[in-house]
Amino acid sequence: MTAPLGYGAQPRAPYATDPDKSVGRLVPEPESPTRTPFQRDRDRIIHSTAFRRLKHKTQVFVYHEGDHFRTRLTHTIEVSQIARSLARALRLDEDLAECLALAHDLGHTPFGHEGEDVMDVCMAPHGGFDHNAQSLRIVTLLERRYAEFDGLNLSWETLEGLVKHNGPLTDADGTPLGKFAKTGLPFAIRQHALKQDLRLDTWPSAEAQAAAIADDIAYDAHDLDDGLRAGLLSLDQLCEVPFFADILAEVDARYPGLEEPRRIHEIVRRSITRMVEDVIGEAVRRLERLAPQSVEDIRRAGEPVVTFSPAMTAREKEVKSFLFANLYRHESVLAVRREVAAVVRELFAAYMEDPGKMPEEWRRGLDEADVDRRARRVCDFIAGMTDRFAIEEHARLFDHTPDLG
Template identity: 55%
Template sequence: MRATFASDPDKARGRLVPEEESTFRSCYQRDRDRIIHSSAFRRLKHKTQVFVEHEGDYFRTRLTHSIEVAQVARTIAGALGLNSELTEAVALAHDLGHTPFGHTGEDALHALMEPYGGFDHNAQAIRIVTALERHYAEFDGLNLTWDTLEGIAKHNGPVTGDLPYALAEYDARHDLELHTHASAEAQVAALSDDVAYNNHDLHDGLRARLFTEEEIAELPLIGVAYREVDAAYPGINSYRRRHEALRRVFGVMVADVIETSRNALAQSGARSPGEIRHLGHPVIRFSPGMWQDLREIRHFLFNRMYRAPSVMRKRAEVTKVVEELFPLFLDRPDLLPRHWAREIAAAGQDRTALARMVADYIAGMTDRFALQEHERLTRIG
């Protein structure tokens, strides 16, 4: 049964370009389907999560991560009586704006774009779904509902202060009420992101041999899970033992979000999506104890995985790739795709406009394509 504070597709706040709605899909289903069929979503297959895409077939990519986030989000939304279709749409779109090479690529591109308004992957996701996807006859972008766009823009909370240019541009045309919290569905997508990466980064770090099972068994939640598995399945092989333990941790995180959020929603007294947005605080959250345990796990992962010597060496290599591609395209816009020629001509001597085109191009690259283009163009140079 859907809760009164759940987003109702029949009361959705419409699309920037009015369309006749489907007779057999809700507007949120249609948003989700457009995201899945977008070029940007397909490219996530070859964008890194932590490891560079070609380093191993078993490591998570942005695509597999987004699918895992959506799965968690559907589960939590269903348990809380929320709209699972809107939740899934936001979850699937939340990483569309990521550059090649993950946060390393984003950091490099943001530094290069500092004189031109900076770069932010959440804002870039909005730019992709409102402008850069160009497949439809009647509009640029995907023409998603306001509700889905709001969720993509502010699933992590209100966006205030100096807005990233990509978000400011669209918000000036279509007010996303950035000063408020997002719907409960979008908040679920945000917490599901935390659940997913806390789980799969442990899996990937073990597979990469950056740490051992004995070491993570000293961490909160994980040691208890290993002891439960050892008691239930004595003598189980190492791979199955690891999977059984970490899936228990996964389940504990999801159960904690559901229970804590159910109580928070009841205590809030909110009776509509609008009231959720104006509470002044999120209603989808971990319990304080779980949050503290996860902080300890994230601290471990930061030191042993994200800042591991092998990862840092690769970070330096791919940072150089972005740092060398950006000025090359900025000085030689003729190297950009031919179908951008009209926009390049319109930019003329406006270096900011040109820099933003270059940022769009580089941000859209997969890991593999960025490496190939760097090798090709620097060899030519």
Template identity: 60%
Template sequence: MVDDVTVNRSAVGAGVFREWFGCRQPHGSDPARSRGRLHPEPPSPTRTEFQRDRDRIVHSTAFRRLQYKTQVFVFHEGDYFRTRLTHTLEVAQLSRALARSLGLDEDLAEAVALAHDLGHPPFGHAGERALDRAMANFGGFDHNAQSLRVVTLLERRYAAFDGLNLSWETIEGIVKHNGPLVDAAGEGIGTYAAGVPASIREQDARYQLRLASWAGLEAQAAALADDIAYNSHDMDDGLRAGLFALDDVAGEVPFVAAIVADLRGRYPRLETSRLIHETTRRVITGLMERALAESAARIAATAPADADAVRAASSAMIAFDATAATAVADLRRFLFTRMYRHERVNRIMEDAADAVTRLFEAFLTSPKRMPPEWARAAARGDGEDRARVVADYIAGMTDRFALSEHRRLFDAAPELR
């Protein structure tokens, strides 16, 4: 995790930071004016509404399970590679830094960041693709929709309600942190061009989430922090795993090349491990500085009167400038070909995806193979409802539990090495 992301005020503009830094702005979300919770609760005497949301997410079962869920490398490949949990904490840290610098509510930005990956199944995107294929005839599987199911339904800790009963603003941020899901006519756009998942539609009917609008600035900050964190840190993990060398990255990503050249000029004898860390750190810092400058400029130009004016805007206000957007696109393209499609990673993830597929088929055919409470839930439904229960059960598994269940059912489990 980067522990010292610093903002270069000269790069952003001293005048901007005199106006923004450390001051709550009216276009940010105010916890005292939250739209409330689906199930009304008395206010906390010690915490704001968004602080309470953050704490409930941290104490949830789904959050703890992130420790043993794959980011790219499966859990046993080494404790120096990132998991879903360490990635989530890194996104939360960057989200807070963005929110603090722009005068937004840090706690809401952190809450959205901490919840954004709760719906990821075991084995990363390979597990998600396998579940989506298995659920093709039952509405599909989407990790964002699953995160929503976790916080509104699947966490069962409180006597008065299912889920975590989070505030409207946090729910909105989980659903829309990457932007609107539908156009003005209600038709799906972007990732959801083929249709918005039923789970999101159902919760929209309950919460009135305004799927055609942007989320608040805090959720936008969490989304941008996610882009910065996973691209830079996946690069770091790939370098440490030996999938490629720093010169390979520099050869295809000019933003990284400039950083590496500067470091080698300043520290010609720096050992490789520290060179990798310094490069990763400076990539994050550079992207953060440019994001802050661009975001502050967009907010100042638009001058939204309040958070609802942010939602009504025609485009995102927390965003990269052209240089940072190009850098992120270049890095993402490099990682796609050199890391996510690397023979070693692919071989492991194909086996992992096959394990998820076999688990789904086994539990759908014979729900009694699941624990009693899950078997009872599956027995109450049929068709899509039963399949959704099975998907919920598998999505909640850690990597190692999924392998344990596969071994229990089939007397064997893939090595994933």
């Protein structure tokens, strides 16, 4: 196998997902005369309400802290660009990779990971909360735009990649793996499995793997960028991390005296380039060894094929540790996180006590005695909120809303 790099259109690799061989949709529909199934899925995601809401959902910094920091939407667009680049280099289906990148954060709550953590605690007695499972719930149930079905009725391959882009969720006997070994599979995934088999015991397509690693690359580099521009990180601190120290030395040697904004951008873009090129190189090595002739060979490989090399895996772990200690755990970030955690927690308690405080369409059909169903409805309502709407709702219901403006 030759290295699949290049700039022009290339034939799809035999291990790529073929849109002409899609398993199909849960609700059968006529095929589009102008778009492949994955192009159609991508368009449905982009036009969804949940996608638009990403504009006002936190990545690291809450919406009021500045217009130039990343939101879930800008992060998602950046992930999709990296995913397409990886897919093009490896001769995968670019549309499926882009589609999965665009959908990967649809299930996030307001206020980033803090909102998710609080929601998981609130929902612990009622089946828990997982943002990836919530993404599945959105695209299969909560989006209500079409006359003939709930959700977006996406293709099987898109749903498969959305659910298990980080790897198998169960073993061959159906026993949950990894973080779900103790808690069991998330509610939304269990419910959907009753209607459709997404083969939770296999690896996903190479396109899904490309989207997953693109997410890691994007948030490592861009959270660093935001942290530096916010003044919570300094360029001097980067010397503590070998990966960044090497790049910083390279930039300073080539561009001595470069002004700081350009210096930051050079570090960020070179970080992305190094990680992307590492993934491509490692994927080529793994593909040469595996010699897959179909997407099924990818699913049954027993390990990912689109991933970092062992050396970059170690470097990337150091990057994450640095960002966790110096950015995500920075006192100014933690102070805001504590305030927004209270917002989510108190909204959940208020709606659980009196569902009438939710809009009529959200409380319709609730049985007062079915606490689990009520909790899931409240969870869906809050998880769909933007940061701004959550603050406005809290101010409507309480007189002690934190001042984040």
